[in-house]
Amino acid sequence: MILTVTPNPSLDRTYEVPSLERGEVIRATGERMDPGGKGVNVSRAVAAAGRRTVAVLPLGGAPGALVAQLLAVKDIEVTAVRIAGVTxxxxxxxxxxxVLTKINAPGPELTAAEQELLLETVREQSPDADWIACCGSLPRGLAPEWYADVVARAHAGGARIALDTSGRALLEALRERPDVVKPNAEELAEAVGRPLSTVGDAVKAAEELREMGARAVLASLGADGQLLVDGAGTWFGSARVDVVRSNVGAGDSSLAGFLIAGGSGPQALASAVAHGAAAVQLPGSVMPSPDNLDTSAVTVTADVPVNRVLKEPVS
Known part of the structure; x- marks a missing residue:
């Protein structure tokens, strides 16, 4: 079972539009409504693969109730922490x-009692988990050290933990040695405080995150591929993508694929790349099923192209 923790979930509405023009009336050609949040997306991808997952998340108001309903339809077990605020x-x-334009609301502010209840709920659910995936931004009220507390409690209970967050929350959690962290290129550059221009720059940054405490780093480099840096070595993965429809949730799908395949080594990286490539070719935040995966389009190698210039350098 893969347990996911999403401190700041959302109800996501995605509209497909021909083009975005300010000040004009735009007719959508398609629309979707999905439960959102990085951990929620991981659960959705795990469920799409036919694996059991439990989503722990604070929910409040009508949007929170709808998030729970939408997840239940997808055979995802929800352990909700009821909050006074509105999701x-x-x-x-x-x-x-x-091209994707997103408008993300800040989310509710959690009280001290709600924060502690969320931590306690994660602890109660963790004994049955093969992995705990903690993902996304922290809502108002939660200190940057909150994820570090989750990692410490998870390890005390014998669980393995994957962390996908950024900024100070990531840096604070590294001291508790999460089993894997999954930054994208921007988050990786922010963590080490310098720009990334080549794949080699990304490898060095990932190695620094390991020196700070991460046991493994799964780094998404967008169209340039993915890196896995751990104690056994460094691997680079890429995949052929025919048409990009939406990159919403692609990184979350990658993390799900990585964990589904065991959470370590080149085989898990290949699964991560396949899931991410499939996700960007689907509309909105649709998570890929096994039928959507094209493993023949995936390449994983230990011969990392360190001199390759990133298509989208991060400054």
Whole structure:
């Protein structure tokens, strides 16, 4: 079982539009409504693969109730922490050329009692988990050290933990040695405080995160591929993508694929790449099923192209 923790979940509405023009009335060509939040997306991808997952998340108001209903329809077990605030609603505008514009609401502020209840709920659910995936931004009220506390409690209970967050929350959690962290290129550059121009720059940054405490780093480099850096070595993975429809949740799908395949080594990286490539070719935040995966399009190698210039350098 893969347990996911999403401190700041959302109700996500995605509209497909021909193009985005300010000040104009835009007719959507398609729309979707999905339960959102990075950990929620991981659970959705795990469930799409036919694996058991439990989603722990604070929920409040009508949007929170709808998030729980939408997850139940997808055979995802929800352990809700009821809060006084209202779960946020986000909007995404997906253009036909693959450009995505997102409007993310800040979300509710959790009280001290709600924060402690969330931690306790994670502890109660963790004994049955093969992995605990803690993902996304922290809502108002939670200190940057909150994820570090989750990692410490998870390890005390014998669980393995994957962390996908950024900024100070990531840096604080590294001291508790999460089993794997999954930054994207921007988050990786922010963590080490310098720009990334090549794949080699990303490898060095990932190695620094390991020196800070991460046991493994699964780094998403967007169209440039993915890196896995751990105690056994460094691998680079990429995949052929025919058409990009939406990158919403692609990184979350990658993390799910990595954990489904065991959470370590080149085989898990290949699964992560396949899931991420499949996700960007689907509309909105649709998570891929096994039928969507094209493993023949995936390449994983220990011969990392360190001199390759990133298509989208991060400054």
């Amino acid at each position: 946020r609603s986000n909007i995404a505008l997906a253009e036909t050329d693959g």
